[in-house]
Amino acid sequence: MTSKESTQEYTECILASGKAEIVNKKNLIGFCHYAEHKGYITRAVLKTHDCDSKKCHYLERFEDHPFWVERKRQKDHRKNNKLMAKNTAKKREKKEEAYKAIAIQLAKKLHYRMEIVSVRKDGSEDRYIVFYISPHSFDDRSYFSGIEAGLERSIHRPVELRHIKEADGSYAVM
Numbered sequence: 001m002t003s004k005e006s007t008q009e010y011t012e013c014i015l016a017s018g019k020a021e022i023v024n025k026k027n028l029i030g031f032c033h034y035a036e037h038k039g040y041i042t043r044a045v046l047k048t049h050d051c052d053s054k055k056c057h058y059l060e061r062f063e064d065h066p067f068w069v070e071r072k073r074q075k076d077h078r079k080n081n082k083l084m085a086k087n088t089a090k091k092r093e094k095k096e097e098a099y100k101a102i103a104i105q106l107a108k109k110l111h112y113r114m115e116i117v118s119v120r121k122d123g124s125e126d127r128y129i130v131f132y133i134s135p136h137s138f139d140d141r142s143y144f145s146g147i148e149a150g151l152e153r154s155i156h157r158p159v160e161l162r163h164i165k166e167a168d169g170s171y172a173v174m
Contacts, residue, residue: 014039029067034058106150127158133172
């Protein structure tokens, strides 16, 4: 490296930490305009002063610096992932509501005395659980096997009936 290249890459400047240092220009990511510690910002100074998380309005970011570009890319990526998760959850809820409607129709068609409360996808498996209450205070899912079979044919997924229990462990009744 020639002396001309080294003077172009490095500069002596006052950092917001108050120190005068010779710094690689690539490491300068911003400038703090606060009167008590006016100076350039490096990643280390940003971290110690916590300027960014405080949303300090004295901080002037050098927006085209790779540090901020990458940070924005990561933030956008997290935001996109969050949005995708939200959309996936909405789709799942819509699907579960549609399956509940089918289960209710089946119960009416088969003249079952029961109330379908919800249909939820089992988190660990690719099956759906139909939560219901009935007039019986025992596990009576075998009485309603027509819903299980009919829903499985309809949605092409395994289905399990589950009689809802009260907080004390007894089966909920209508």
